[in-house]
Amino acid sequence: MPDPEQARQREQAEFAALAAQYHPQPPLARNLAWAFVVGGLICVVGQLFIFAFQAAGLTATQAGARAAVALLAVGSILTALGVYDEIGRYGGAGAAIPITGFANSIVSPAMEFRTEGLVFGFAARLFSIAGPVITFGILAAMGSALVRFLLLGR
Amino acid sequence: MAVASMIPVQAAAKRLGHQSMRFETAPAIIASASVVGPREGQGPLGRYFETVLEDERYGERCFEQAESRILKDAVNAALGAAGWQETELDALLSGDLLNQTVASNYAVRNTKMPFLGVFAACATIAEGLLVGASLLEAGLAARVVAAASSHHEAAERQYRYPNEFGAQRPPTAQWTATAAGAVALVVPATGCETAGLPRITYATIGRVVDCGQKDPYDMGTAEVPAAWDTLVAHFRETGRDPAYYDLIVTGDLARIGSEIFREGMRRRGLEVGSRHVDCGVLLYRPEQDVHAGGSGAGCAASVLASYILKEMRAGRFRRVLFIGTGSLHNPVSIQQGEAIPAIAHAVAIEA
Amino acid sequence: MSFAGPLVWAFLVGGFICLVGQVLIDVFKVPPAHTMVLFVVAGAVLAGLGLYEPLVKFAGAGASVPISNFGYVLTKGILDALQREGWFGLLTGVFEVAGGAIAAAVVFGFFAALFFRPKG
Known part of the structure; x- marks a missing residue:
């Protein structure tokens, strides 16, 4: 008497093998090129902001922080205008990884769930994508800083 | 068969094997109507649709209300084409992808139509036709409408990401159609002219098949084993073979799923070849950036209600086997690590 | 101050x-949201190892614009x-440097929600 569970698993494995033959891989070279160029260009814009704030007399640290906010504004505006999802469609990680992508991940649910009200729609869903980034960022940073502080004291 | 022996002798002739049924009265499809979004209207089937929206919002406050309205429009258009009043309709069987099928629920509120909500994801229209034809066959209704809808933006925000989130879609992803289709069925004896109309002759109820596929961006593949399961049963229990049909229509396996489907049918000795088409492939042009093709309850419903049935009425197709295929997961089940269970219901339509 | 050099390195x-990040998504099939989480965690770990600060000094915006900088x-x-x-x-320092960006994102999200609707 064959074990039905084993037979089912064998059937699923056979199906997965058949399906894999027909599954196209993502166009890797094209996606990588787009990610590199889009991500690189957003960083260039960030560098230009840094230069501009430094030219206005700010220190490197101050200029960096303001450039970050400026990029958040750019990412937010492009999201509000319905452009950033198009950039993301081509740019992939090149659009998601820069701080403009962080802005997109906060502004897009803010707009989307506004129809469910300001409290349970806008406010509750605001960090539905960025929340995990912040949460794990804090936990990792605490662990990382604690280990370093214990070992080096600075 | 112990179960078969419990069915009355007269009924046993209608019930074929474990899953299939034969409709002696062969309910007739007297009218059908479809309403689609702008992207669907620009697709190859554009000229077959009754209404093509200019924008996805359709003047409504939110996408969910827009979906309700296109469904309502499609049902009303089918009623109008059939020449029926709301009060003459014995049952509307409708479903959609929104939580608790609210697009349908809101579309029919404060109307006079007796309403049965049905859900089988993208196979909803097939389930509606199957149950509706059964009501007619049993003499429990004289006029029914089966309908289904989906809306791209409403589905994205429920199943995936906010619409303005910049996520990249893999090549296996399918595009949820903004579309609604409605099909009006009648028992031929009701006094209306039904000669030459497409008739529902057979149906096969699907079983839920889980092939272990977990990727929600690859629903077409997950639905393939369910389509095989139902079709093998259909051909065995009706004694027909694929060559009997002019057209074998799946909805919606999309491009990649369709190839796996055809290969699997070949291996089962049921070559479907070029008579197989898929609603998700038919609805869009390849350059419309929909990746593997269309999906959503409205995709199969609108393609059936427009292209397939209109061409049947024009005499281009005479024997059509329509197989709705649906993925029965939800976002929570996927996040909890479950695979995607799928179902396929088959309905034979002959003119 | 030369502009061309820092711009090229930033790019x-x-x-x-x-x-x-794209390799993680396409080759290792990591979903986009998970990729962002991995980058933040990686930034925090590199910062603990003392490696991220030199990278920012060297590449400027090339290192400070990606989300890994948030971990740093x-x-x-x-x-x-x-x-x-x-x-x-350990608790009070969390938002000392990073708080500005989160506050700005909340404000931008608020105004976008008030004045814009998703186009789809």
Whole structure:
């Protein structure tokens, strides 16, 4: 008497093998090129902001922080205008990884769930994508800083 | 068969094997109507649709209300084409992808139509036709409408990401159609002219098949084993073979799923070849950036209600086997690590 | 001050970091949201190892614009506070440097929600 569970698993494995033959891989070279160029260009814009704030007399640290906010504004505006999802469609990680992508991940649910009200729609869903980034960022940073502080004291 | 022996002798002739049924009265499809979004209207089937929206919002406050309205429009258009009043309709069987099928629920509120909500994801229209034809066959209704809808933006925000989130879609992803289709069925004896109309002759109820596929961006593949399961049963229990049909229509396996489907049918000795088409492939042009093709309850419903049935009425197709295929997961089940269970219901339509 | 050099390095390093992200998505099938989480965690770990600060000095915006920088500034804020205030700094230092970006994103999200609707 064959074990039905084993037979089912064998059937699923056979199906997965058949399906894999027909599954196209993502166009890797094209996606990588787009990610590199889009991500690189957003960083260039960030560098230009840094230069501009430094030219206005700010220190490197101050200029960096303001450039970050400026990029958040750019990412937010492009999201509000319905452009950033198009950039993301081509740019992939090149659009998601820069701080403009962080802005997109906060502004897009803010707009989307506004129809469910300001409290349970806008406010509750605001960090539905960025929340995990912040949460794990804090936990990792605490662990990382604690280990370093214990070992080096600075 | 112990179960078969419990069915009355007269009924046993209608019930074929474990899953299939034969409709002696062969309910007739007297009218059908479809309403689609702008992207669907620009697709190859554009000229077959009754209404093509200019924008996805359709003047409504939110996408969910827009979906309700296109469904309502499609049902009303089918009623109008059939020449029926709301009060003459014995049952509307409708479903959609929104939580608790609210697009349908809101579309029919404060109307006079007796309403049965049905859900089988993208196979909803097939389930509606199957149950509706059964009501007619049993003499429990004289006029029914089966309908289904989906809306791209409403589905994205429920199943995936906010619409303005910049996520990249893999090549296996399918595009949820903004579309609604409605099909009006009648028992031929009701006094209306039904000669030459497409008739529902057979149906096969699907079983839920889980092939272990977990990727929600690859629903077409997950639905393939369910389509095989139902079709093998259909051909065995009706004694027909694929060559009997002019057209074998799946909805919606999309491009990649369709190839796996055809290969699997070949291996089962049921070559479907070029008579197989898929609603998700038919609805869009390849350059419309929909990746593997269309999906959503409205995709199969609108393609059936427009292209397939209109061409049947024009005499281009005479024997059509329509197989709705649906993925029965939800976002929570996927996040909890479950695979995607799928179902396929088959309905034979002959003119 | 030369502009061309920093711009080229910002493009190359920033582009490369995003390319690594695309490899995670396409080759290792990591979903986009999970990729962002991995980058923040990686930034925090590199900061703890003392590697991220030199990278920012070298590549400028090429290192400070990617989301991994968020992990770095969180770690930096905590380390500064630990030195200044002792153990309680482990909590109070979290948003010291990174808080501005989150506050700005909340404000932008609020106004976008008030004045814009998703186009789809």
